[in-house]
Structures are given as structure tokens and as C-alpha cells.
Amino acid sequence: MRYNIAMVSDFFYPQPGGIESHIYQLSSKLISLGHSVIIITHAHGSRVGVRYLTHGLKVYYVPFYVLYRESTFPSVFSFFPILRNILIREEIEIVHGHGSLSSLCLEAILHSRTMGLRTVFTDHSLFGFADPGSILGNKLLKFTLSDIGHVICVSHTCKENTVLRASLDPVTVSVIPNAVVASNFRPDPSKASSEYITIIVISRLYPNKGADLLTAVIPNICKIHPTVRFIIAGSGPREIDLEQMREKFQLQERVELVGSIRHEDVRDVMVKGHIYLHPTLTEAFGTVLVEAASCGLLVVTTKVGGIPEVLPSHMTIFSSPSEDSLTQSTLEAIKLIESKAVDTSKFHEQVKGMYGWHDVARRTENVYDIVAKIDNEPVIDRLKRYYGCGIWAGKLFVMCVVIDYLLLRFLEWLYPESGIDRVRKWPRRPIDKSLLAGENSESAKIESEDEDSGLGGTTATA
Template sequence: MRILILTWEYPPRIIGGLSRHVYNLAHALAKKGVEIHILTCSDFGNTRIEKDGEIFVHRIKPLYLPGENFLLWVNHFNMAIIEHAIKLNNDQEFDIIHAHDWITAFAGRILKHSYYIPLITTIHATESGRNNGIHNETQNYISSIEWWLTYESWRVICCSKYMEEELRFLFNIPIDKLRIIPNGIQVNDLKNTDKSFNRRQYASDDEKIVFFIGRNVEEKGIHILLKAIPLVVSRFPNVKFVIAGTGPKHDQLKALAQQIGILQKTCFVGYIDDRKRNSFFENSQIAVFPSLYEPFGIVALEAMACKLPVIVGDTGGFKEIVRHEIDGIRVTPGSEKELANAILDLLFDPSKSEKIGNNGYKNAVENYSWDKIADKTINVYREVLYEYENSSWQMEKYNIKYPLVTY
């Protein structure tokens, strides 16, 4: 089976969770004998091809044309993908095109119809979900592309029941076209820590660490966490809040921390690599993810796999991953008071914290391995190929290649 994966991010280019998802899924598929070619954006200037284990990674340089508009950049990137993919497919045809989110929609659709190759799409999040609705022309345009991409796809994969319901509501996708396949974790990778990590750079020996990692955007609820901090510190002073990640709200969040008067209790560390993230998991007492919108929440699973008790917003995929008061605590999204109480509950009760951490570890490692997720993905591929091979669309491809000649 030969699969062409289209994604705008792939390590070391990491914008959000999509990059790690594609990386881990691709490697798990390759271990099962699937030939994987990934077309992604180059951060190194020129287009280049490299081997990442058993995976072929094609890092594509977007066409360089004037204009700083992100939507223009997306079009330039898609044109470059198409140009490269044509050469690849002419050498040896792909069985399936697998696109990830709307940014590669144009390339996916054109390649599908040019070569009669089935298109499968994984939708990781929607523009409406990210922005709590559609509020301007740009958002409406992106949402329209998302609808168009799901319409053009033979199957649409999403990561949770929550996302399935969101996609059905927003885009009216038939239920038999949707497949739920969760995100996963690599437990062994989480054991690789930063050997130079020094906990005392972030907190004193007698301070507990409450850790957050994620993009600094509105839907992650970091502003709610900051507002909860005074409520926590007033009752439990020996605590430090470490916030990792970057994004468009980064400076605004630091300004909010200063305005509230909690800079001495918070530490904004910016972008951190996976090893340092793992070190924070190892050295923290609680992980907090107070999201307002969360299609899945892979970062919570990673924390759970490190036996770190998690507190999450009671929304989206978190509701399916975290069983309240069993392997985590769920709080009402947007409620700093409820979030503060949950943090205090675990800080004051180490035995409860340890029990939740152990239960979370068991849940994560037993139910969310990439090996199982790869098996589910291959089943979708086989399902689509079977339908395709018995379809009139496949015959159209045959007739174009070998037109019927009559005399």
C-alpha cells in the first residue's frame, strides 16, 4: 500500500499537535509495511527529500510570490505540493491521498481528480470551533474550504465523538462517511528527558509546580488559569505555575499576569522541545489544561502517561479521555473558581493526586497506543480501496488510460 500524506507541518516544524500526530501515525504505519510519502513545508529554503526511518519526507518550498497574506501563502504552498506530487505519482502511482486539515485541501482535491486516487481527510479542528463561531470573511472562507474538503473526501477521520458531532453539525457530513480514530502516545518517547534540566531554575525546593503546555491562543483557556492563580496562592502559597508554549496571545497573557499581580508565581518559558517537556512532566505535581475548545487533547494523554494528575476543561475530547475523579478532574470551561478549587484539592491531598495519576497512566498506555491507531487507520484505507475498486469512478480512470477504440 502506497500512501501520500499532505500536511503543512511535520517535525521539526511544530505549530500545534498536528505535527506530532502525523509523525507518530506515519512511523506506526511504516512499521506495518505501509509505504509512506509525506509532502510538507520546508523550513530550510529549497525543496529537499529525506528519509526519516522508513518514511520518505518531501519538504516542499512554497512558491515565492509577493504578498504576506496567509491565505496567499497557503495557495502558493498548494501549487508547490501539486508540482512535486505530479512527478512522484508519475514514477509510481499512490493508492490513497491522506490530507490533514484544510491547508492542503487544494492540492488534495486536484490530485484526486487528476489521477482518480481516493482522498481521505483527517480533520483535527475546525475554524468555527477554534473561534467559537464564524465572525469574519476570512473565517468564513476557511470554514468553506473545510466543508469542501470533507465533501471531496471518500472518508473523513476525526479524533473523538465530540468532533464527529461537530463535523456533522457544521458540514452535514453523512454518518457513514465519518470514522473516529483517536490520537495516541509513544510512552517510550516520554522517558527521554533533558539531562541539563534544573528544577530550581523554575521553582524553589519547597514549591509545588503546576504545569501547562500548549499554544498561547484563546481556546486553550490560559487566561482562565492566570485568573485562578490568586485564588490558589491565597490558600497554598508554596506553588509555582509554569506555562510553556508560544502563540499570538503570548505577550497579552504575560501582560495579564502582570496586571493581576502574579508574575512572581508564574514562569512563562516559551517554546520547549519534547525532552524539556518530559522533564517538566517528571518534575511537576499537577498538569492543567483548562481548554474552552479541545477536539481531542493529546497533551493531557502525554501527561497521564507520565503518571501526572491532570485537570482539564470539561469540553470536547477531554470528556472522552478523562473520567472525572478517576483518572483526572474535569472543570467547567471558563470558571477560574472551579479550576482553583480543583488545583487546591490535589495540592492538599497527595494520596488522591497519586491515585489519579496512576489511574491516568493505566488509561493512557492501555487505550491510546499508536500501534492500535495505525491498525484502525489501515482498516479505513482498506475499506476505501475496496469500495474504490468496485466503483464506476475507478472504471473512469481505466477508460481514460485505455480509451475504447471502435472501428
């Protein structure tokens, strides 16, 4: 079947990141499978309104206030009127939310279920259970997913974490990993220096991404190995710490801070290096690790979360999330590169055979087939599930759902569905037979076409 799908998340281009890339690539492949896909996210600077990306992918940039780390202020009900208008205009059948910290995602799932639409949620992150922020976030996630059609996680570790946090039935949770367009991350040995061992870091510079570890490890490695240099791309609150470290140890010529870069420029930075360093403290999958291996880099990373599931052992050197362990693992990687004990030239072809967006799209399509067959339950059954979320929280959740139903009735009276224009759909593509067959040769051809089209053709519409 062909579906009208709405991807909803606070995290999308032009903001760089793994979730952003996942949504774009998955949406593009679903369009290639013949589905109609739109994306709903918040405005980014002057990018407000409706934009079209390549493949006819329509993006709604909704003007909402950003609270923290690109997540909008949780308004609960104020998003409903504009969301309802978009969903009716686009004749959406399935709403697919991404990111457990995305307010737009969680609110869209709640309102879509009130409207009787099918819903899917993809979790891309890992969270704890003890700190106040995690406790509150987990409670909200449990509320939102109490009436979800199906949940997708990007790794088995992520699945275990999400099932516990949201008290889900494991049967309703599937594992579908991220992927990369391998043709966009081809190695280029001519770009890497023959005089230095170059270590690449591309990450948001936040504490949970290991920025503090990075600040401590770099001086140790530079002191031991005079032929090692670092290229660090990314921005965040810990960027100032890296600048101070560079000044303190006089490493201006050996530590290059590139700042934030666009996703299409990631490959140009990676091919300059020999080793990719990923000092994160928590990670559900780590798409950047696959991209680095595809570029022919030996990966040094902490053994946390779902990272051990991503790459085979000959591509990766694992470390515990500590300064001494990460230093030793990086020195081991430098030794392997200097002695040429590991052949990184074969990594690209191996990654190309392991990960592909055509496979992710087909598996996601199977999830849509599952939720499309689920019958809508009576309102009272839905309220019972929300009531079971806690002694006090359950009553609050039921109250929110009741208000949501009343708001829907008010909106139906104020703006009748019959008075909302239906948009003219972008011509659907013929179903791509190679995606259905999942042939690697054809997949490479499709990914090559994606590379040629790029993201540079973004245009504004009325």
C-alpha cells in the first residue's frame, strides 16, 4: 500500500545531526517506494513556512519558540490547530515522530491519536532513570507512548532502554538501525597528510558527547606523539574549553577547531584523517561511526550504549569512558596506523554491504503495514491506558486527553474539515523495483543518484 506520511520532529535541517540525516534519508527512500512524505519541524532563523527539498520532499517550518538544544517550548495544546490544518490539507494517514526530547514529536503523537490517525515513534537516544530530568522525560514518554501504534529503536540497547522507560510491550517495539549513503562517504587517501597522523572529531561539543574527555585527552596524546594533529568539527558549550586548552598547552598548530559544519561537508573533513575519535558518554547508535569507517578511518570510541552493535571489531578500538583508557586506546590506534597493521582501504566496501537506506525504508514500510491494520479503539479504552500511568500522573494525563478531545470538537466547529483546502500532491514516483528487491548493485545506483542531487537545491515556496 501507499501511504501519506508526516515525519514530525524538532530536529531537522539546516540543523546538522544524526536524527536530521535519518529523517531526510528515510523520507527520500519512502518517496522512492511510492509513498507521499512531508516533514513538520520548527522554524530555523529566517527559514519559516513551506520549503521543498530534493525528491519533492515538502517541509513545514512552524514558527515556534526554541527552548533548549533545538527543542521547542512544550505548549501541549497550542500546536494542535496548525497541526490539524496541515494533516487535513495533506490527507495524512500515518504520523511518524522522531526523538524523545522533541516537544513537537510528542505533542503531534498525542493530537494525531485524538484525530484517529495511525502513529509511529522512533527513539534515537538513551536516557537514565535516576536524575530529575530523566524521571520527568520518562514520565512524559510513557504518557505519549501509551497509545502508540508501534515503536522503532535504532539498536537493541536502545530498545531495552525505551521499553523500560516507557513501560512498553517489547512485541510492539522493532529494531531498525540507521544507515549511510556509502557513495557520499568515499575514501580519498590523497587528502590525508603523509607527515602527520591526523585524528578527526566531529561531534556536538556537549558533556554527554564526551567533550570534557576530549579536552583532557588531547594534551596527553600530543605530548607523547609529536606527529599527531587533531581536526575538531562541531559546536556547543564546551567549545570554549577546547579553545582554552589549545591556548594553555600552545597547540594552535596541532589542534584545528573547524566549528559547526553542514552534513554534506562531513566527508571532506573526514578524508583528511587517519583515525576517528568518538569519546561519547552515551549513544544509541552512532551514525557518524559508520560514516567514518566508510571514509576509511580507523575508529576509536567508548564502549557505551549501542555502539558495540555498529561496526565489526577490526574497524574499531574500544575504550571505557575515562581519560586514561581513551588515551591508551588512541595510542594503540596510532601505532596500528603507523605500522600499517590494519588495512583501512577495504572499509568502504564492507560498510557499503552492511548498511543501506533502501533496507531501512523497506523495514519501516513493514511497520506502517502493521499499524495500518490496527483498529481504532473506543475513547474509554484509551483513557484507561492513560489512567494506568501513575496514581497522580494518570489523572493528569486523562485530563489532558479529555481537554484534547474538547479542543478537537471546538476546532471542528470553528474550522470545519470541509472548509480546509486539500493540497495538490507532488506526482508520486513509480515504485522502485530495485528497492523492493533490495539488490546491492541497484542500491548503490540509487545512492549515487542521491549524492548527485544533494541538499543544495532547497527552494522556498509561497
